[in-house]
Amino acid sequence: MIPYPIRNQFRHTIGQLDMPPRLLLGPGPSNAHPRVLQALGMRQVGHLDPAFIKLMNEVQDLLRYAWQTENKLTIPVSGTGSAAMEATLANLVEPGDVVLVGVNGFFGLRLVDMAGRYGADMRQIEKPWGEVFELDELKTAVAQHRPTILALVHAETSTGACQPLDGVGDLCREHDCLLLVDTVTSLGGVPLLLDEWQVDAAYSGSQKCLSCPPGISPFTLGPRAVEKLSRRKTKVANWYLDMSLVGQYWGSERTYHHTAPINMNYALREALRLVAEEGLAARWQRHRETAVYFWQGLAELGLDCHVAEPYRLPSLTTVRVPDGVDPKAVTGRLLSEYNIEIANGLGQLAGKVWRVGLMGFNSRKENAALLLAALREVLA
Amino acid sequence: MIPYPIRNQFRHTIGQLDMPPRLLLGPGPSNAHPRVLQALGMRQVGHLDPAFIKLMNEVQDLLRYAWQTENKLTIPVSGTGSAAMEATLANLVEPGDVVLVGVNGFFGLRLVDMAGRYGADMRQIEKPWGEVFELDELKTAVAQHRPTILALVHAETSTGACQPLDGVGDLCREHDCLLLVDTVTSLGGVPLLLDEWQVDAAYSGSQKCLSCPPGISPFTLGPRAVEKLSRRKTKVANWYLDMSLVGQYWGSERTYHHTAPINMNYALREALRLVAEEGLAARWQRHRETAVYFWQGLAELGLDCHVAEPYRLPSLTTVRVPDGVDPKAVTGRLLSEYNIEIANGLGQLAGKVWRVGLMGFNSRKENAALLLAALREVLA
Numbered sequence: 001m002i003p004y005p006i007r008n009q010f011r012h013t014i015g016q017l018d019m020p021p022r023l024l025l026g027p028g029p030s031n032a033h034p035r036v037l038q039a040l041g042m043r044q045v046g047h048l049d050p051a052f053i054k055l056m057n058e059v060q061d062l063l064r065y066a067w068q069t070e071n072k073l074t075i076p077v078s079g080t081g082s083a084a085m086e087a088t089l090a091n092l093v094e095p096g097d098v099v100l101v102g103v104n105g106f107f108g109l110r111l112v113d114m115a116g117r118y119g120a121d122m123r124q125i126e127k128p129w130g131e132v133f134e135l136d137e138l139k140t141a142v143a144q145h146r147p148t149i150l151a152l153v154h155a156e157t158s159t160g161a162c163q164p165l166d167g168v169g170d171l172c173r174e175h176d177c178l179l180l181v182d183t184v185t186s187l188g189g190v191p192l193l194l195d196e197w198q199v200d201a202a203y204s205g206s207q208k209c210l211s212c213p214p215g216i217s218p219f220t221l222g223p224r225a226v227e228k229l230s231r232r233k234t235k236v237a238n239w240y241l242d243m244s245l246v247g248q249y250w251g252s253e254r255t256y257h258h259t260a261p262i263n264m265n266y267a268l269r270e271a272l273r274l275v276a277e278e279g280l281a282a283r284w285q286r287h288r289e290t291a292v293y294f295w296q297g298l299a300e301l302g303l304d305c306h307v308a309e310p311y312r313l314p315s316l317t318t319v320r321v322p323d324g325v326d327p328k329a330v331t332g333r334l335l336s337e338y339n340i341e342i343a344n345g346l347g348q349l350a351g352k353v354w355r356v357g358l359m360g361f362n363s364r365k366e367n368a369a370l371l372l373a374a375l376r377e378v379l380a
Numbered sequence: 381m382i383p384y385p386i387r388n389q390f391r392h393t394i395g396q397l398d399m400p401p402r403l404l405l406g407p408g409p410s411n412a413h414p415r416v417l418q419a420l421g422m423r424q425v426g427h428l429d430p431a432f433i434k435l436m437n438e439v440q441d442l443l444r445y446a447w448q449t450e451n452k453l454t455i456p457v458s459g460t461g462s463a464a465m466e467a468t469l470a471n472l473v474e475p476g477d478v479v480l481v482g483v484n485g486f487f488g489l490r491l492v493d494m495a496g497r498y499g500a501d502m503r504q505i506e507k508p509w510g511e512v513f514e515l516d517e518l519k520t521a522v523a524q525h526r527p528t529i530l531a532l533v534h535a536e537t538s539t540g541a542c543q544p545l546d547g548v549g550d551l552c553r554e555h556d557c558l559l560l561v562d563t564v565t566s567l568g569g570v571p572l573l574l575d576e577w578q579v580d581a582a583y584s585g586s587q588k589c590l591s592c593p594p595g596i597s598p599f600t601l602g603p604r605a606v607e608k609l610s611r612r613k614t615k616v617a618n619w620y621l622d623m624s625l626v627g628q629y630w631g632s633e634r635t636y637h638h639t640a641p642i643n644m645n646y647a648l649r650e651a652l653r654l655v656a657e658e659g660l661a662a663r664w665q666r667h668r669e670t671a672v673y674f675w676q677g678l679a680e681l682g683l684d685c686h687v688a689e690p691y692r693l694p695s696l697t698t699v700r701v702p703d704g705v706d707p708k709a710v711t712g713r714l715l716s717e718y719n720i721e722i723a724n725g726l727g728q729l730a731g732k733v734w735r736v737g738l739m740g741f742n743s744r745k746e747n748a749a750l751l752l753a754a755l756r757e758v759l760a
Contacts, residue, residue: 086618
């Protein structure tokens, strides 16, 4: 034995890993598809192995399908959704750039915080949480602020609102502005056509409608965004997320940047393979049908949705907490008695709504039926 | 069906995931322990689930054991090792801080690149790749540059050299300087006593001597580093890695910051549980014995190690490429004929050495014996 003064106060003996069988119907993570969990545990190869490089190409193409984009720079970022969010800003923002963010929920505020750290001249327009921006409101704001980047949240995970993007791409092109869109809670579950809508930069998460565990996150930049990146006068102020380097590993050069999360890429491949098998049209339809079934059930329980129907996300529903009900007592009982996770409101909506996700593999009638039955009992 | 104009050019039909049975004896990733791969696929819970919070505490304590530290802020960063590396710099560097880096390999250069992006006044001392710094050299450099942070690479993955840290902690305290140490290729395999050595900040990777897949990475700050963080005048210029926020999720507040990579945390827990079961002394001894066996075998094949024995890492050996041998042809044949991955040299050592990792679960006599046998045949 080597005579080092080893201390054992933290050398705990702990048991084999076990986790309760939760049904994850909150805003994410949602339960991974069983096939995805199986892929996750596949034996490893190196991050420059020919077998892994083949997988990288498959992941990139299937991401392009899921997002409906031809963007070359479409890759998974080696972190959770917030890392991909930050990657879009870190790469596109140079100090002094005017960035206009539509803030109608928690994740709009996060965009403001992040972009500010990269030296952006931040501008905001605001709407009450749960509402969306009209095209005319965006037109006025863009004309007034003349931003370099307009950032909108397509699917606000904190409010359950779906921001329409019709006409926004044209607006941004008229004003030579990049359109950056948060698709964390829409990719793979909600109609989303990046190229058709002329979105220049987008990011998402793996653990929402893609039914993959968190830890890897879709990221894409279109040609106009890549051009801005290539014209930067300053280094990207974030080494790990610097796409001028990461892009070389995912591009034809295959230059080592950081070790890719091998097994998370296995899982994402399987999740995207499931999307391609099902097809986007069928998948969007399934999410819609499950949501409509759930909304009808809520109405029968006398519960109201926070978001007006035309803008309501099928993947994430905010349910208003009835007067006199303690929202945390309800989520606590759902978890402890039924093994069902739903979430409480965040930020402005804390205490006012519950957040229910019916995403990816979890977007099935039986899950909605079970939650409705449990809610009926708990609220009785 | 919803009438969206869906395009199918990237909707590939791909087969079930399969990967060749590689023995990963390069600089990382190393093969995960089978128990770790099993834990990885455990069903998910939410990132604020009581069961997950219990796991977070276990992971933190077992990390403290592995690193031999009592640091409160000891957590896994939600990214690969480079993210944890960047996290130390992003949090500790404020614009204008003098950062002195000991550069004797590729990862010293990476520290310089990263710290520069956070506005550090960068200073470097250099040694040939494969050598280490003498304490006197460090004393002279610290006295000359008066840095706020001295950053050293304990285990240089590009060279296989182990930087002695005796006396460096005292030196840094005398000059009121923080000691930041890269332990990517030492944690869990090479003697390392953070508190005893008075290290103020350290980071590591999961996919080296811990035998966990890449995608989560150990990070720790000691009290002096935390104090510097708390005294910052500027926001951390990196939202995802901002420990003033992340630390609240891992601390008693449990405030949501970003969705933790749930399954990667399962895997890391199992990897650290294996470290605690074996014990650090036995584990370090095992790595040393496997390495010595391998080095003896190399000598019998007439192959030289690049690093002098006293500073040679047991976890990572750089083997000099003999005159007249094409190094890439050898690594190519090892992979295609034997399913063994070793790596070529990086940076200054490209074309001059191979890099062989005998790390964690892979640090076993039979793996060294197999590689020696394969090398004997390929070099014949």
